[in-house]
Amino acid sequence: MEWLVVIHVMSAIIGIGPTFFGHILFRKRQQEEQLRQSLALFQTLNYFPKIGGSIAVVSGVALVVLSDWEFSDLWIWISLVLYVLIQVVAVGMLGPVMSQLMKILNGGDERPAAMDTSTNKTALLTKANRLYNTASFLGIVLFILMIVKPM
Structure with a gap:
């Protein structure tokens, strides 16, 4: 059971952790080449929530089944x-x-024209950062809930 808890905690950290990097990846004042690199890193980091998050859910369900918690x-x-x-x-x-x-x-x-491209890029970066803020906030709430869950 202890190993299952370790697997669950580590997969949750690995699964949700990359959302905290988005704020660094998508800074507003980047040159195009830097932004391309950030997008490539985003694509790579995007695998972690899919895989780690799935393992966290499966191990979490297993923990509920094997413990005295109820669904x-x-x-x-x-x-x-x-x-x-x-x-x-x-x-x-x-x-x-x-x-x-x-x-x-x-x-x-x-x-589009250079001015529109810059405006669209800035708007999309702003939107991406808002989404990352939302995901980060939800992740923090989730981690807090996992730590202080009722015993």
């Missing part, structure tokens, strides 16, 4: 809802914003 406990439901919200924000909402940002950086047939 009807409110803190378990709140934890699951927070996890789903983090996934929706970090993967479902942030991914499309990053795709739009990549399209702007890569240009293409319909590349």
Whole structure:
């Protein structure tokens, strides 16, 4: 059972941890090449929430089954809802914003004027940072809930 707790805690840290790097990756005053590198790192870091988060959920369910906790406990439901919200924000909402940002950086047939590109880039970076703030806040609440859960 102790190993299962270790697996659960480590996978939660690994799964949610990358959301705390977004604030560094997507600074507003980056040159295009720096932003391209940040986007590449985002793509790599995006695997961690998918894999680590999935392991955290499976190990968490196993912990509930193997312990005296019940699935009807409110803190378990709140934890699951927070996890789903983090996934929706970090993967479902942030991914499309990053795709739009990549399209702007890569240009293409319909590349807007330089002023519009800069404005769109700034707006997308602002939106990405708001989403990262939201995911980070939810992650902190989730970690606090896991630490102070009712015994």
